[in-house]
Amino acid sequence: MLNARDNAIQTIRFGKPEYVASGLSVHQLCYHGCNHEGYDGGGHECAIGSQWVDIWGTRWHKEHAGVMGFPRGNPLADVSALASYRWPNPDDQRICESIYRGRKDFQGGDQFLGGSHRDTLWEKAYMLVGMENMMVYLHEEPGFAREVLGRIMDFQLGIARHYLSVGIEVAGLGDDLGTQLGPLLSPDLVREFFVPQYRRLFDLYKSQGVIIGFHSCGCIGAFLDMWMELGVDVLNPIQVTANDLGALREKTAGRMSLQGGISTVTMVNGPVEAIEGEVRERLWQLGRNGGYFCAPDQGMPWPAAHWDAYRRTLDKHGRYPLRPEG
Numbered sequence: 391m392l393n394a395r396d397n398a399i400q401t402i403r404f405g406k407p408e409y410v411a412s413g414l415s416v417h418q419l420c421y422h423g424c425n426h427e428g429y430d431g432g433g434h435e436c437a438i439g440s441q442w443v444d445i446w447g448t449r450w451h452k453e454h455a456g457v458m459g460f461p462r463g464n465p466l467a468d469v470s471a472l473a474s475y476r477w478p479n480p481d482d483q484r485i486c487e488s489i490y491r492g493r494k495d496f497q498g499g500d501q502f503l504g505g506s507h508r509d510t511l512w513e514k515a516y517m518l519v520g521m522e523n524m525m526v527y528l529h530e531e532p533g534f535a536r537e538v539l540g541r542i543m544d545f546q547l548g549i550a551r552h553y554l555s556v557g558i559e560v561a562g563l564g565d566d567l568g569t570q571l572g573p574l575l576s577p578d579l580v581r582e583f584f585v586p587q588y589r590r591l592f593d594l595y596k597s598q599g600v601i602i603g604f605h606s607c608g609c610i611g612a613f614l615d616m617w618m619e620l621g622v623d624v625l626n627p628i629q630v631t632a633n634d635l636g637a638l639r640e641k642t643a644g645r646m647s648l649q650g651g652i653s654t655v656t657m658v659n660g661p662v663e664a665i666e667g668e669v670r671e672r673l674w675q676l677g678r679n680g681g682y683f684c685a686p687d688q689g690m691p692w693p694a695a696h697w698d699a700y701r702r703t704l705d706k707h708g709r710y711p712l713r714p715e716g
Contacts, residue, residue, distance in 0.1 A: 393500050397411060402624060404644050406710075409710065410709075418492075418506055427442075446465070448463060469527070477541050480548025480549045486552045502560045503556070505553030506562045511543060511588060539583060563603065567610060571609060601623045603623065607629060608629060610632075618646050630654075630656075644679075648681065651682075657692050666702075673707055674715060
């Protein structure tokens with residue numbers, strides 16, 4: 391029998407996994423500020439109503455329990471602010487020390503050691519500049535846009551070198567590039583402005599044999615070729631309401647693993663029978679030839695009975711060879 395690590399690797403490589411798992415078991419390392427913390431505190435575990443400034447100078451406001459804060463102040467909203475802006479230093483001990491502390495807690499076993507690059511490029515850019523502003527500047531101030539994206543990636547590469555120095559095996563990257571109906575940004579703009587920067591980070595990790603997971607919500611079919619060319623190993627969350635899952639699988643079969651595909655709507659509303667049916671449908675649709683981790687298409691607290699139904703069905707019907715529902 392394969393252990394969890396080997397089964398995950400077989401899944402990613404479209405080899406011969408023994409079962410469909412929900413994902414990789416990862417001991418995730420994070421730099422300070424990765425989850426929007428500031429030098430003087432803050433972060434999404436604060437009380438409702440809390441406000442803080444993160445390490446990038448973005449002002450945050452916590453408005454809802456159990457939900458991350460919202461960026462409400464953008465330090466590079468005006469192009470003129472770039473000249474005096476102080477970029478965070480990935481070698482600052484206040485930022486990178488948590489990586490080394492977290493590494494000491496890693497026990498090995500079936501877990502992978504991972505490093506997080508939350509808000510890798512696009513999301514970090516709009517948190518600094520403002521979403522509408524950044525969309526405008528890509529057209530009207532392309533030099534400014536390129537400078538911002540390049541400096542963000544300089545930081546990510548500095549963090550990557552720390553992650554590699556402690557031996558990470560999985561890198562978690564992510565930018566939400568889709569709406570419910572289509573791309574948030576023109577694919578041509580993404581290829582022109584973002585892909586050259588993404589490639590700097592991807593090439594570093596691929597040269598070291600690191601598994602790359604990429605998170606992007608919404609309708610993301612327009613970017614599949616881009617991610618496969620860059621070297622994404624696992625793409626999530628594959629939102630059911632925003633994508634043609636059959637078309638995603640057909641295009642990525644044998645080339646890029648998928649994770650997700652179980653509708654948040656079904657997981658929240660049930661009933662249990664609907665959850666069981668959807669899990670069985672996705673197992674066959676997306677996983678019958680490997681390359682699939684079966685999971686809800688968003689992370690949130692679920693009704694206990696609904697979570698149990700998902701897990702129970704996955705455990706019962708997710709062993710190879712898979713069988714179609716019914």
